[in-house]
Amino acid sequence: MKMSDEALTFVIARLLENAKDAxxxxxxxxxxxxxxxxxxxxxxxxxxxxxxxxxHDADLKAFGLDIDVDRLV
Structure with missing residues (x-):
């Protein structure tokens, strides 16, 4: 079963929030x-x-990952 872009975006958003908390x-x-x-x-x-x-040439902004991970975490 293939994960939809919406589902992946949701998972990434949760990881971003958890990273901020960490x-x-x-x-x-x-x-x-x-x-x-x-x-x-x-x-x-x-x-x-x-x-x-x-x-994979995905739109990082669409997934909320057009960020500097070093600064976030």
């Missing part, structure tokens, strides 16, 4: 290794998604 959590307690690891994991996911969509 960044905020990691900034509250910089010694919390779990929070730091969670932040890195979201960075890796979003960076990979953005790279793969770009390679």
């Amino acid at each position: 960044k905020e959590e990691s900034m509250k307690d910089r010694a919390d290794m779990f929070a730091a690891g969670r932040k890195v994991a979201y960075y890796e996911m979003l960076d990979t998604l953005k790279s793969e969509l770009d390679v």
